[in-house]
Amino acid sequence: xxxxxxxxxxxxxxxxxxxxxxxxxxxxxxxxxxxxxxxxxxxxxxxxxxxxxxxxxxxxxxxxxxxxxxxxxxxxxxxxxxxxxxxxxxxxxxxxxxxxxxxxxxxxxxxxxxxxxxxxxxxxxxxxxxxxxxxxxxxxxxxxxxxxxxxxxxxxxxxxxxxxxxxxxxxxxxxxxxxxxxxxxxxxxxxxxxxxxxxxxxxxxxxxxxxxxxxxxxxxxxxxxxxxxxxxxxxxxxxxxxxxxxxxxxxxxxxxxxxxxxxxxxxxxxxxxxxxxxxxxxxxxxxxxxxxxxxxxxxxxxxxxxxxxxxxxxxxxxxxxxxxxxxxxxxxxxxxxxxxxxxxxxxxxxxxxxxxxxxxxxxxxxxxxxxxxxxxxxxxxxxxxxxxxxxxxxxxxxxxxxxxxxxxxxxxxxxxxxxxxxxxxxxxxxxxxxxxxxxxxxxxxxxxxxxxxxxxxxxxxxxxxxxxxxxxxxxxxxxxxxxxxxxxxxxxxxxxxxxxxxxxxx
Amino acid sequence: xxxxxxxxxxxxxxxxxxxxxxxxxxxxxxxxxxxxxxxxxxxxxxxxxxxxxxxxxxxxxxxxxxxxxxxxxxxxxxxxxxxxxxxxxxxxxxxxxxxxxxxxxxxxxxxxxxxxxxxxxxxxxxxxxxxxxxxxxxxxxxxxxxxxxxxxxxxxxxxxxxxxxxxxxxxxxxxxxxxxxxxxxxxxxxxxxxxxxxxxxxxxxxxxxxxxxxxxxxxxxxxxxxxxxxxxxxxxxxxxxxxxxxxxxxxxxxxxxxxxxxxxxxxxxxxxxxxxxxxxxxxxxxxxxxxxxxxxxxxxxxxxxxxxxxxxxxxxxxxxxxxxxxxxxxxxxxxxxxxxxxxxxxxxxxxxxxxxxxxxxxxxxxxxxxxxxxxxxxxxxxxxxxxxxxxxxxxxxxxxxxxxxxxxxxxxxxxxxxxxxxxxxxxxxxx
Numbered sequence: 001x002x003x004x005x006x007x008x009x010x011x012x013x014x015x016x017x018x019x020x021x022x023x024x025x026x027x028x029x030x031x032x033x034x035x036x037x038x039x040x041x042x043x044x045x046x047x048x049x050x051x052x053x054x055x056x057x058x059x060x061x062x063x064x065x066x067x068x069x070x071x072x073x074x075x076x077x078x079x080x081x082x083x084x085x086x087x088x089x090x091x092x093x094x095x096x097x098x099x100x101x102x103x104x105x106x107x108x109x110x111x112x113x114x115x116x117x118x119x120x121x122x123x124x125x126x127x128x129x130x131x132x133x134x135x136x137x138x139x140x141x142x143x144x145x146x147x148x149x150x151x152x153x154x155x156x157x158x159x160x161x162x163x164x165x166x167x168x169x170x171x172x173x174x175x176x177x178x179x180x181x182x183x184x185x186x187x188x189x190x191x192x193x194x195x196x197x198x199x200x201x202x203x204x205x206x207x208x209x210x211x212x213x214x215x216x217x218x219x220x221x222x223x224x225x226x227x228x229x230x231x232x233x234x235x236x237x238x239x240x241x242x243x244x245x246x247x248x249x250x251x252x253x254x255x256x257x258x259x260x261x262x263x264x265x266x267x268x269x270x271x272x273x274x275x276x277x278x279x280x281x282x283x284x285x286x287x288x289x290x291x292x293x294x295x296x297x298x299x300x301x302x303x304x305x306x307x308x309x310x311x312x313x314x315x316x317x318x319x320x321x322x323x324x325x326x327x328x329x330x331x332x333x334x335x336x337x338x339x340x341x342x343x344x345x346x347x348x349x350x351x352x353x354x355x356x357x358x359x360x361x362x363x364x365x366x367x368x369x370x371x372x373x374x375x376x377x378x379x380x381x382x383x384x385x386x387x388x389x390x391x392x393x394x395x396x397x398x399x400x401x402x403x404x405x406x407x408x409x410x411x412x413x414x415x416x417x418x419x420x421x422x423x424x425x426x427x428x429x430x431x432x433x434x435x436x437x438x439x440x441x442x443x444x445x446x447x448x449x450x451x452x453x454x455x456x457x458x459x460x461x462x463x464x465x466x467x468x469x470x471x472x473x474x475x476x477x478x479x480x481x482x483x484x485x486x487x488x489x490x491x492x493x494x495x496x497x498x499x500x501x502x503x504x505x506x
Numbered sequence: 507x508x509x510x511x512x513x514x515x516x517x518x519x520x521x522x523x524x525x526x527x528x529x530x531x532x533x534x535x536x537x538x539x540x541x542x543x544x545x546x547x548x549x550x551x552x553x554x555x556x557x558x559x560x561x562x563x564x565x566x567x568x569x570x571x572x573x574x575x576x577x578x579x580x581x582x583x584x585x586x587x588x589x590x591x592x593x594x595x596x597x598x599x600x601x602x603x604x605x606x607x608x609x610x611x612x613x614x615x616x617x618x619x620x621x622x623x624x625x626x627x628x629x630x631x632x633x634x635x636x637x638x639x640x641x642x643x644x645x646x647x648x649x650x651x652x653x654x655x656x657x658x659x660x661x662x663x664x665x666x667x668x669x670x671x672x673x674x675x676x677x678x679x680x681x682x683x684x685x686x687x688x689x690x691x692x693x694x695x696x697x698x699x700x701x702x703x704x705x706x707x708x709x710x711x712x713x714x715x716x717x718x719x720x721x722x723x724x725x726x727x728x729x730x731x732x733x734x735x736x737x738x739x740x741x742x743x744x745x746x747x748x749x750x751x752x753x754x755x756x757x758x759x760x761x762x763x764x765x766x767x768x769x770x771x772x773x774x775x776x777x778x779x780x781x782x783x784x785x786x787x788x789x790x791x792x793x794x795x796x797x798x799x800x801x802x803x804x805x806x807x808x809x810x811x812x813x814x815x816x817x818x819x820x821x822x823x824x825x826x827x828x829x830x831x832x833x834x835x836x837x838x839x840x841x842x843x844x845x846x847x848x849x850x851x852x853x854x855x856x857x858x859x860x861x862x863x864x865x866x867x868x869x870x871x872x873x874x875x876x877x878x879x880x881x882x883x884x885x886x887x888x889x890x891x892x893x894x895x896x897x898x899x900x901x902x903x904x905x906x907x908x909x910x911x912x913x914x915x916x917x918x919x920x921x922x923x924x925x926x927x928x929x930x931x932x933x934x935x936x937x
Contacts, residue, residue, distance in 0.1 A: 049815070071814060087812035087815040089808045089809050100805055100812075101802070101816030101818050102817075103798040109796075109799075110796050266528060267527055268523050268524075268525050270523065499519065
């Protein structure tokens with residue numbers, strides 16, 4: 001089936017998320033939509049899928065104009081979507097998820113689970129993998145959950161398939177397998193829309209590439225373009241894809257973690273016997289697929305862990321386990337949390353207020369319980385300039401800033417204290433390329449000042465670019481600690497829990 | 507620092523998280539505490555004489571002989587068993603295992619027998635076992651309907667605090683309609699409509715206008731209490747004979763089943779509404795777990811956005827669920843005015859709706875378990891009546907508290923790990 005989007009425009013208030021976007025996807029073709037986070041790719045796909053109504057423009061299937069009032073209509077017309085955040089009911093079985101919304105019943109209104117099971121097995125075997133139809137979805141690895149999403153779409157005879165950032169949660173191996181599945185789908189005549197911001201993947205599978213920037217199409221690119229060309233189109237200027245950094249010069253300070261364990265209330269050991277050392281002047285990147293204990297590790301480092309923490313975290317010889325968050329901050333630990341909107345910032349507070357959020361317990365910003373507003377504003381003005389925070393003023397609520405600028409507020413706040421350790425969790429997630437460059441530079445500057453730095457990243461590119469050494473986590477355990485120049489395929493296997501030879505003992 | 511790495515080794519790591527057993531001493535402590543409390547009661551307030559359990563009534567087809575036993579002796583034997591159960595719980599804890607549900611039930615039963623034997627010792631009155639069971643079933647009917655309605659609503663993602671108001675308005679509507687038509691069936695229908703009416707209001711505010719569900723529920727409760735109280739004193743009292751004097755359902759004996767000793771008369775010589783309650787539990791279970799309607803409803807309560815992406819209309823599904831739930835709760839309200847007594851009284855539901863809410867949580871959002879919880883609460887309420895019948899030496903105020911204490915303990919300590927539907931209480935807002 002041929003898909004055509006004509007002049008789609010979607011506005012949210014004054015923001016134009018999609019500005020007259022037109023693309024065509026032919027059957028048997030993988031069409032890549034490339035763009036930064038926030039460029040409007042997902043909005044466009046939600047319009048196509050009937051979740052949003054376009055303000056202008058039309059969707060055509062085989063040259064027939066469609067009027068979708070909801071996802072049900074889009075599905076009935078043959079459009080299937082594999083969502084970035086899986087649209088599966090975690091407590092349902094695979095078969096129940098696949099049948100949901102499209103249920104067959106037997107006499108007495110009973111659900112026909114047999115038919116659903118058969119359908120799951122049938123579609124899975126077409127692609128050469130197996131999924132237990134009676135497994136409960138939340139017990140399955142994310143890679144398998146994604147396949148269920150694909151099965152779900154195919155079980156409704158989708159002829160147009162949309163993959164929305166499908167590789168974000170996958171290991172490199174799983175990504176390769178997904179690409180294989182996409183090629184198979186293409187050969188069977190499906191029209192495929194592949195949304196991503198990862199250049200490598202685009203060049204690997206795309207037949208055509210449309211680049212979107214700030215809600216508008218900036219042009220088509222050929223799959224033979226280089227990374228630099230694609231990145232330049234995506235960002236609108238030439239970008240440096242590598243991080244400039246020299247050999248580490250070690251300082252005497254160090255972070256020593258030994259036998260760290262975090263156990264949640266239900267007895268799952270989320271961080272399992274993790275030991276490592278980071279020297280001053282060095283960046284250790286904690287890599288791994290999302291959800292393998294990295295979050296809990298960073299939370300333990302700053303005293304925020306929800307479960308019970310055992311083991312030892314020593315910063316220059318001082319034990320941090322068992323201390324309060326305040327006590328740990330006072331030891332000189334800077335923390336860039338994984339999710340800035342829930343853990344890093346108070347959205348309704350101004351830029352200035354957010355910049356002193358963790359310093360309201362003592363002078364200089366608070367004296368005798370009274371905020372020193374003059375000093376605060378002076379400090380905020382300086383920070384905004386130094387960290388290139390694009391804001392209408394230090395009084396603007398931080399929630400109105402773009403993702404990249406919000407993150408810069410967090411970075412500015414954390415780096416403006418005298419640090420003895422920096423913990424940065426996913427420091428560039430959902431941040432535009434320009435801000436990524438800047439944040440990377442600041443992290444390297446902190447390293448060069450002799451501070452031990454721990455960066456958590458699920459992006460292999462970032463891990464390799466920033467790290468002096470890379471620690472790979474899998475199911476809460478350390479797979480190995482390897483140099484940053486380790487081949488990508490070895491790192492990829494490590495992320496799937498297969499240790500490499502000659503790695504440091506975990 | 508390590509040296510360069512070339513090839514991955516072939517031994518992958520385990521794909522599972524390591525797990526450590528978490529067994530809390532909660533049940534063992536609770537078991538020991540209640541056993542000790544019972545023993546203390548027997549030591550401090552000993553009572554002489556026999557306890558007489560009446561096992562049947564005149565005219566039963568098969569009548570078991572009544573049993574007379576020395577009350578204190580029976581109670582002490584029971585406490586001894588309870589002590590053994592507690593020891594077993596501690597022993598299980600040592601080997602990192604949880605006591606099974608049956609152990610808990612055993613403990614509950616023996617302590618109950620101990621308490622009854624102690625209360626009834628030396629009393630002039632027999633303890634009628636049939637009424638102990640039958641009364642429990644009867645009193646649990648409104649709680650059961652309320653809990654079933656609660657389960658349906660919450661499974662769809664709408665917390666229904668307004669069960670109390672649905673019961674009350676149901677009772678009110680059934681009283682008026684039943685009186686005007688002289689037909690208890692008409693009263694039943696009116697009660698269903700009344701429950702749905704409250705559900706519509708709840709739905710408009712929580713689903714369409716996305717107001718906090720708890721707040722709307724509380725407001726509705728207060729509103730219905732006010733409305734019914736006003737109309738009761740202004741309209742019903744002056745016209746009591748015409749508007750507030752219903753025909754009640756007559757008990758119907760089910761052949762054969764009603765002749766089973768003890769349980770027959772208790773369970774199968776009841777009125778139509780009680781049989782409807784028996785029927786409602788499996789019907790709701792089947793509908794929730796085996797039909798398209800149930801699958802979609804649960805999907806909406808767990809992950810409304812996912813349901814939306816497969817073409818399920820989230821708000822419509824929630825409205826429908828609330829309406830059906832309202833009808834079910836309304837049925838329970840009819841109990842008060844066409845089964846229990848034949849007239850409406852101010853605030854006559856007396857918190858049964860909140861007990862039903864507790865039964866929903868205690869029953870882990872499952873219709874069968876919630877019904878069991880409702881039975882338990884009904885039993886506690888009935889125990890109060892039974893104990894005053896035999897003149898138990900416990901102040902009646904404490905007796906009145908009993909169902910609420912049971913509720914509190916049940917909800918706080920004994921629920922164990924339960925998980926509410928993930929989107930329970932969350933309005934669905936499209937991004």
